[in-house]
Amino acid sequence: QKEVEQDPGPLSVPEGAIVSLNCTYSNSAFQYFMWYRQYSRKGPELLMYTYSSGNKEDGRFTAQVDKSSKYISLFIRDSQPSDSATYLCAMMINTGNQFYFGTGTSLTVIP
């Protein structure tokens, strides 16, 4: 079993839809949770960074962490064609430099 599981999609939604992206994990030692957006032929861009359980909002993006269920989500409201990208979740334990990535979900927002 992988440490981090993420549905690879692809996911295709109409413009304006609410998008839900999810990752599950098995290691209860994970304490830090990140979401990255990666456009084709670019590096991953940090979107959200959270530590505790609960919700964190930034503009149209909301990151949700449920440590009891070992489940994290990224919600995108009013999705735009410019949101079309691959979204990677990542996690880390408090110490050390090891980041554990999901496989990424490919999202297309159709105008």
Added chain:
Amino acid sequence: DTEVTQTPKHLVMGMTNKKSLKCEQHMGHRAMYWYKQKAKKPPELMFVYSYEKLSINESVPSRFSPECPNSSLLNLHLHALQPEDSALYLCASSPREGGSPLHFGNGTRLTVT
């Protein structure tokens, strides 16, 4: 534009060539990383430098040789690569070891012929 700058953006090299990838950050971050990413896969860790010292080498073949000349610069020296080494090579930095997120550059797309 990202705050982690990588050069070159593209590189084509033969199996007998020697080349170097360069990475620079001016955010004052003390940890720097090399990752390798194949198409439709997540980044795979290669090396970590913390305070300019190599702290992690993920059993990377010796044809890849990292170097950290100072806290802002990270190089990856390439020699005698194989076609299967073709990938996107990503540099990243973080403020410190542990508990802080990675900031990636846009990568060098390497093709080995």
